[in-house]
Amino acid sequence: MKVRVLITLKNGVLDPQGKAIEGALHGMGFDGASGVRQGKLIELDVTDASSAADAEEKARAMCDKLLANPVMESYTVEVLDAA
Amino acid sequence: MKVRVLITLKNGVLDPQGKAIEGALHGMGFDGASGVRQGKLIELDVTDASSAADAEEKARAMCDKLLANPVMESYTVEVLDAA
Numbered sequence: 001m002k003v004r005v006l007i008t009l010k011n012g013v014l015d016p017q018g019k020a021i022e023g024a025l026h027g028m029g030f031d032g033a034s035g036v037r038q039g040k041l042i043e044l045d046v047t048d049a050s051s052a053a054d055a056e057e058k059a060r061a062m063c064d065k066l067l068a069n070p071v072m073e074s075y076t077v078e079v080l081d082a083a
Numbered sequence: 084m085k086v087r088v089l090i091t092l093k094n095g096v097l098d099p100q101g102k103a104i105e106g107a108l109h110g111m112g113f114d115g116a117s118g119v120r121q122g123k124l125i126e127l128d129v130t131d132a133s134s135a136a137d138a139e140e141k142a143r144a145m146c147d148k149l150l151a152n153p154v155m156e157s158y159t160v161e162v163l164d165a166a
Contacts (some may be wrong), residue, residue, distance in 0.1 A: 006124050021125065021150070030145055032131030039124035041089050042104065048115030062113055067104070 001046050001055040002080040007068045008039035042067055043080075052079045084129050084138040085163040090151045091122035125150055126163075135162040 009015050015037050022036040044062075049055035059077045068075045092098050098120050105119040127145075132138035142160045151158045 008124065008126065018125075022127070024149055025127075025145055028148060030141065032129050032141065033127050033145065034130050035126075035128040037126045039126065041091065041122035041124040042101075043091065043118075043120045043122065044105070044108075044116050045118040046115050047117050058113065058115065062108055062116065065111060066107055 001049045001052060003044055003046055003055055003059045004078045004080055005042040005044070005059055005063060005067060006039060006076045006078070007042070007063070007073050008075070009037060009072060010074050013072050039073075040067075055079050084132045084135065086127055086129055086138055086142045087161045087163055088125040088127070088142055088146060088150060089122060089159045089161070090125070090146070090156050091158070092120060092155060093157050096155050122156075123150075138162050 017038045018036040021038060022033055025033040025036070044059070046055040046058050049058055056077050056079050059079075063075045063077065064070065100121045101119040104121060105116055108116040108119070127142070129138040129141050132141055139160050139162050142162075143158075146158045146160065147153065
């Protein structure tokens with residue numbers, strides 16, 4: 001089952017990479033860009049999941065143990081298909 | 084207007100970071116994880132967009148010019164709210 005994990009920095013955590021991107025966008029004339037935040041996107045296949053709920057639970061366990069830093073980051077898990 | 088940009092490596096482009104994550108997941112007992120691909124997530128506010136379609140078009144222009152590498156990466160733009 002295909003799962004998409006979106007990992008973002010929590011609100012209030014400084015995001016220098018996002019600031020750098022924002023500065024570069026402004027430099028290229030995209031003056032309307034603001035509040036740029038950079039996060040991580042991880043797509044994976046959970047092959048041993050019996051259902052979409054099971055796949056989501058397994059992906060959440062992966063996030064808690066490895067993929068995300070719970071101190072600074074929050075994450076969202078989306079099950080993309082139930083094939 | 085809040086916009087979310089998902090940037091992923093194109094199919095066929097080697098993803099060593101994804102492979103490393105997959106190896107680590109297997110090492111932690113998540114044997115069902117396969118096909119792990121790591122991408123980038125960029126969230127930003129397009130303040131000078133007149134409509135959702137306009138915000139998407141501006142975000143696509145940003146991707147083409149700065150955010151994504153069109154040779155190796157593909158991207159998806161999602162307008163999160165029309166506020």
